[in-house]
Amino acid sequence: MAEEIIHSDQSGEVTMRVWRGDEDGGEFVEYVMPAQEGEVVLDVIHRVQASEAPDLACRWNCKAGKCGSCSAEINGRPSLLCMTRMDTLPFGETVTVAPMRAFPIIRDLVTDVSYNYEVAKRIPPLSPRDKTQDEVDAGGYRMAQIDVERSQEFRKCIECFLCQDVCHVVRDHEENKTAYAGPRFFIRSAELEMHPLDTNDRRQLLQEEQGLGKCNITKCCTEVCPEHIKITDNAIIPLKERVVDAKYDPVAWLGRKIRDRTKRTAAEAAAEAPSSGPAAVLPPGGVVAIPQPEGNGTGIPVYTAAPAAAVDVPPADDDGS
Amino acid sequence: MTEYESHDFDVIIIGAGGAGLRAAVEAQAMGLRTAVVCKSLLGKAHTVMAEGGIAAAMGNVYPEDNWKVHFRDTMRGGKLLNNWRMAQLHAQEAPERVRELEAWGALFDRTEDGLILQRDFGGHRYARLAHVGDRTGLELIRTMQQKAVADGLEVFMELKVLRLLHDVDGTVSGLVGYWRPTGGFVVLKAKSVVLATGSVGKSWMYTSNSWESTGDGHAMALWAGADLIDMECVQFHPTGMVWPLSVRGILVTEGVRGDGGVLRNSDGERFMFDYVPDMFRDETADSEDEADKWYDDHTAGRRPPELLPRDEVARSINSEVKAGRGSPHGGVFLDIATRRTAEDIRRRLPSMYHQFKELAGVDITAEAMEVGPTCHYIMGGVRVDADTTAATVPGLFAAGEVAGGMHGANRLGGNSLSDLLVFGRRAGIGAAEFAEGRQGEISLDEGQIQEVIDAAVAPFEREGGENPYDVHQSLQETMQSLVGIIRNGSELEDALVKIEELEDRAANISLAGGTKYNPGWNLTTDLPAMLTVSKCTAMGALNRKESRGGQTRDDYPMADPEMGKVNFVERISDPSAAARGVGGTPSVRSITSQPEPVPVLPDELRALLEEAL
Ligand SMILES: Cc1cc2nc3c(=O)[nH]c(=O)nc-3n(C[C@H](O)[C@H](O)[C@H](O)COP(=O)(O)OP(=O)(O)OC[C@H]3O[C@@H](n4cnc5c(N)ncnc54)[C@H](O)[C@@H]3O)c2cc1C
Ligand code: SF4
Ligand code: SF4
Ligand code: FES
Numbered sequence: 015m016a017e018e019i020i021h022s023d024q025s026g027e028v029t030m031r032v033w034r035g036d037e038d039g040g041e042f043v044e045y046v047m048p049a050q051e052g053e054v055v056l057d058v059i060h061r062v063q064a065s066e067a068p069d070l071a072c073r074w075n076c077k078a079g080k081c082g083s084c085s086a087e088i089n090g091r092p093s094l095l096c097m098t099r100m101d102t103l104p105f106g107e108t109v110t111v112a113p114m115r116a117f118p119i120i121r122d123l124v125t126d127v128s129y130n131y132e133v134a135k136r137i138p139p140l141s142p143r144d145k146t147q148d149e150v151d152a153g154g155y156r157m158a159q160i161d162v163e164r165s166q167e168f169r170k171c172i173e174c175f176l177c178q179d180v181c182h183v184v185r186d187h188e189e190n191k192t193a194y195a196g197p198r199f200f201i202r203s204a205e206l207e208m209h210p211l212d213t214n215d216r217r218q219l220l221q222e223e224q225g226l227g228k229c230n231i232t233k234c235c236t237e238v239c240p241e242h243i244k245i246t247d248n249a250i251i252p253l254k255e256r257v258v259d260a261k262y263d264p265v266a267w268l269g270r271k272i273r274d275r276t277k278r279t280a281a282e283a284a285a286e287a288p289s290s291g292p293a294a295v296l297p298p299g300g301v302v303a304i305p306q307p308e309g310n311g312t313g314i315p316v317y318t319a320a321p322a323a324a325v326d327v328p329p330a331d332d333d334g335s
Numbered sequence: 336m337t338e339y340e341s342h343d344f345d346v347i348i349i350g351a352g353g354a355g356l357r358a359a360v361e362a363q364a365m366g367l368r369t370a371v372v373c374k375s376l377l378g379k380a381h382t383v384m385a386e387g388g389i390a391a392a393m394g395n396v397y398p399e400d401n402w403k404v405h406f407r408d409t410m411r412g413g414k415l416l417n418n419w420r421m422a423q424l425h426a427q428e429a430p431e432r433v434r435e436l437e438a439w440g441a442l443f444d445r446t447e448d449g450l451i452l453q454r455d456f457g458g459h460r461y462a463r464l465a466h467v468g469d470r471t472g473l474e475l476i477r478t479m480q481q482k483a484v485a486d487g488l489e490v491f492m493e494l495k496v497l498r499l500l501h502d503v504d505g506t507v508s509g510l511v512g513y514w515r516p517t518g519g520f521v522v523l524k525a526k527s528v529v530l531a532t533g534s535v536g537k538s539w540m541y542t543s544n545s546w547e548s549t550g551d552g553h554a555m556a557l558w559a560g561a562d563l564i565d566m567e568c569v570q571f572h573p574t575g576m577v578w579p580l581s582v583r584g585i586l587v588t589e590g591v592r593g594d595g596g597v598l599r600n601s602d603g604e605r606f607m608f609d610y611v612p613d614m615f616r617d618e619t620a621d622s623e624d625e626a627d628k629w630y631d632d633h634t635a636g637r638r639p640p641e642l643l644p645r646d647e648v649a650r651s652i653n654s655e656v657k658a659g660r661g662s663p664h665g666g667v668f669l670d671i672a673t674r675r676t677a678e679d680i681r682r683r684l685p686s687m688y689h690q691f692k693e694l695a696g697v698d699i700t701a702e703a704m705e706v707g708p709t710c711h712y713i714m715g716g717v718r719v720d721a722d723t724t725a726a727t728v729p730g731l732f733a734a735g736e737v738a739g740g741m742h743g744a745n746r747l748g749g750n751s752l753s754d755l756l757v758f759g760r761r762a763g764i765g766a767a768e769f770a771e772g773r774q775g776e777i778s779l780d781e782g783q784i785q786e787v788i789d790a791a792v793a794p795f796e797r798e799g800g801e802n803p804y805d806v807h808q809s810l811q812e813t814m815q816s817l818v819g820i821i822r823n824g825s826e827l828e829d830a831l832v833k834i835e836e837l838e839d840r841a842a843n844i845s846l847a848g849g850t851k852y853n854p855g856w857n858l859t860t861d862l863p864a865m866l867t868v869s870k871c872t873a874m875g876a877l878n879r880k881e882s883r884g885g886q887t888r889d890d891y892p893m894a895d896p897e898m899g900k901v902n903f904v905e906r907i908s909d910p911s912a913a914a915r916g917v918g919g920t921p922s923v924r925s926i927t928s929q930p931e932p933v934p935v936l937p938d939e940l941r942a943l944l945e946e947a948l
Binding site for chain 2: 036050051052053054057063064065068069070071072073074075076077078079080081082083097099120121122124126127131134135139140142152153154155156157158159162165166169170171172173206209211
């Protein structure tokens with residue numbers, strides 16, 4: 015039986031200032047749209063596409079905060095377009111939408127996030143311990159809920175890369191990208207380090223190749239994470255502690271392990287990471303020079319990191335687990 | 336002539352959801368040169384949105400559970416239209432596939448004694464869904480993604496496949512597509528191709544599906560000469576969000592009901608007690624008291640009617656709303672707030688809690704949610720051989736939501752994620768073995784490649800034509816209002832006419848702005864598939880003159896035993912000779928639909944269905 019299609023009431027207008035352009039440069043363009051109740055920023059972008067700018071580039075998939083595709087900077091703050099309600103933004107003011115700043119522009123709101131996929135390839139994968147006889151009989155590993163919860167927190171990550179975008183180590187220093195994994199991948203390492211089944215030891219790798227020491231615990235990453243993962247407190251600080259243990263006191267590190275298990279050396283762990291062939295094939299020309307939309311006179315508000323507290327080693331009383 | 340880049344593989348998998356990644360890992364492990372292609376970035380496929388869990392009869396919570404009970408539940412839920420062999424393999428192999436995920440890093444919620452915890456879902460006799468809170472799909476896809484990366488699999492991200500290519504002898508031998516970031520064209524040659532392209536929901540207005548669910552794989556298979564079955568069987572999930580309008584259709588997991596949530600109408604009544612069909616009467620509670628006992632102990636009472644299969648619940652909600660007992664925005668109330676503690680709700684259903692809080696301003700620990708049916712899943716799809724997943728044209732395989740048969744007329748919750756793993760793996764093996772056995776050089780038809788490319792860029796040469804977003808919206812309105820949850824003959828006939836008109840409009844789209852990351856163009860290239868799939872659904876729905884599972888006709892409200900013996904099969908008998916529709920694809924006018932017998936269930940399995948297990 016014919017279903018009724020519901021159309022929403024309209025009340026007032028919203029003005030969107032959206033960055034349009036590509037690697038060669040661009041500018042903010044204003045679009046005025048009728049306001050609609052309950053909308054998120056992505057809804058308005060979609061209405062701009064459907065009416066005035068069919069070619070306005072923007073990534074999205076789920077429109078429910080689950081896939082991490084629609085990352086951008088709204089009024090200068092790294093955010094998900096699909097989870098930012100229009101009615102949470104200052105009423106009556108123009109809404110500025112710009113691409114993530116830390117990654118090269120492809121077009122409009124779409125950036126080249128391949129850096130993240132490259133880092134992912136360099137993390138040694140899970141190397142699970144053998145099953146005990148009891149587990150073979152029971153048909154699966156035994157792990158306590160409390161032990162899996164630590165890593166489960168990090169596995170909530172939707173790979174929106176907003177934390178990578180906001181982290182000043184790469185946001186302001188393109189050259190650091192070759193030797194810095196970034197907060198998303200620090201939590202990946204933390205997840206594996208705390209995984210009840212894992213036997214790899216990634217500490218040396220973290221320090222020497224993934225730049226863990228460059229993080230100075232500003233906590234900006236935690237602040238923007240849409241999954242509310244406590245990136246700094248629960249992952250980075252404990253990792254820093256473990257790395258310190260690795261350098262100075264392997265015995266202390268051993269004592270901190272969740273389960274008794276054999277850890278390999280960093281060199282062995284690194285050798286297990288796939289090194290051959292790209293796991294992600296990039297489109298030709300997909301990697302382009304890093305644009306600076308905020309620096310070219312367009313007046314985009316810049317998200318400023320909280321003043322960096324120069325902490326290199328976490329407080330010793332934090333037990334890291 | 337347009338330039339394109341080309342690559343050569345043994346096996347190509349189109350789709351990086353659960354099914355595609357599982358297939359790729361298997362084919363690669365067999366030593367074949369394997370690549371995966373996907374329209375979005377890796378890790379973003381629709382599978383990421385799955386919430387409730389993966390169904391597998393592991394027996395961790397109820398040791399009584401086993402594959403036979405799971406098989407029986409699946410067949411009964413599917414109203415016996417299922418390909419029985421798929422349902423059998425699925426029930427038998429799902430537990431092993433879940434354990435394998437765990438060895439690859441997945442961290443499921445645990446039972447008291449440390450095994451994988453399993454939760455209740457509609458239509459499953461025992462608590463059977465392995466899960467991680469309400470973000471199981473994320474766990475599945477991330478585990479598979481990390482496994483794929485660890486294995487060094489090649490992934491072509493943001494590459495939209497337009498068409499399958501075949502060799503002179505008709506064997507599927509590759510594909511042509513374009514990079515979304517650059518607009519550059521690509522040809523991939525392969526000895527076999529696996530379709531794992533997921534769903535079709537974006538042809539409807541209110542859907543739980545992501546933008547990628549445009550039925551590309553369904554359509555590409557049909558255009559390559561393969562059969563589709565059961566396309567009329569579309570699942571409307573009973574509980575989608577209804578307000579605000581901007582989130583209408585977004586899913587509210589069945590886990591809410593599995594964990595104790597109940598449905599109420601505007602009078603506050605648990606109306607599902609009034610809608611228990613005969614087939615499920617013996618196993619369903621007849622009082623609130625009995626139903627409430629069941630949650631803690633499944634032997635103390637029979638199941639609550641809120642956990643009937645999805646088609647039953649969706650239709651009941653529809654009837655309540657029609658009878659004027661709906662919620663303010665045209666749904667009904669889903670109440671967990673009065674049934675579980677706030678802490679329990681936040682722990683068991685964290686993403687539902689956030690979703691309502693952030694998108695609707697509703698605190699589900701304190702108030703009821705407003706919910707209504709949303710287009711969610713297509714049971715129909717590419718007709719495949721159960722054991723190998725081979726489609727009906729050589730060289731082509733299909734797994735996951737794009738394949739048909741496994742779920743019959745209605746899918747049980749949780750049976751999709753397990754389907755992805757079981758048949759994803761089988762597709763990997765099937766395609767790898769086919770590739771290994773394939774002799775001789777592959778030669779692609781240059782004319783066919785150029786035809787596809789020319790058709791794809793044609794809208795840029797047109798001026799003053801249609802806007803693709805308008806055409807898409809008209810299609811969504813047509814499907815929503817005429818091919819929705821309750822159908823009838825005259826509306827379906829109207830729909831068929833409208834879809835043909837829309838094909839003409841789509842053929843007249845004009846575009847500007849170039850091919851580089853241009854969403855208007857991307858949508859334009861998705862439209863031929865959406866139109867094709869919509870036509871198949873409407874044709875099947877018109878032909879199936881009965882109500883069964885995901886097909887409900889108000890002019891034929893009962894199930895007809897004779898119709899239960901056939902699948903409706905859509906095909907294009909000679910795709911190369913067919914009239915051209917949009918983007919150089921065979922016209923929707925060339926699709927036919929006819930009944931063919933459902934595979935006959937062997938006696939020993941039939942006995943399982945009748946046994947009171
Ligand atoms: C909100 C929600 C919750 C759900 N919850 C559950 C649940 O709890 N349990 C359960 O069992 N099921 C659930 N389902 C159903 C289940 O998630 C899907 O059926 C399943 O994920 C489909 O997986 P797939 O691998 O077949 O395809 P998808 O995950 O949809 O992946 C399709 C892939 O194909 C690619 N693709 C498509 N077309 C092209 C093209 N033309 N070119 C290149 N690539 C292409 C896409 O990019 C994507 O990578 C849920 C569904 C939704 C929407
Ligand atoms: S705490 Fe600051 S420096 Fe460290 S990863 Fe997070 S954003 Fe970067
Ligand atoms: S940790 Fe949070 S901010 Fe970073 S990628 Fe994951 S979800 Fe996004
Ligand atoms: S579209 Fe998926 S997170 Fe926004």
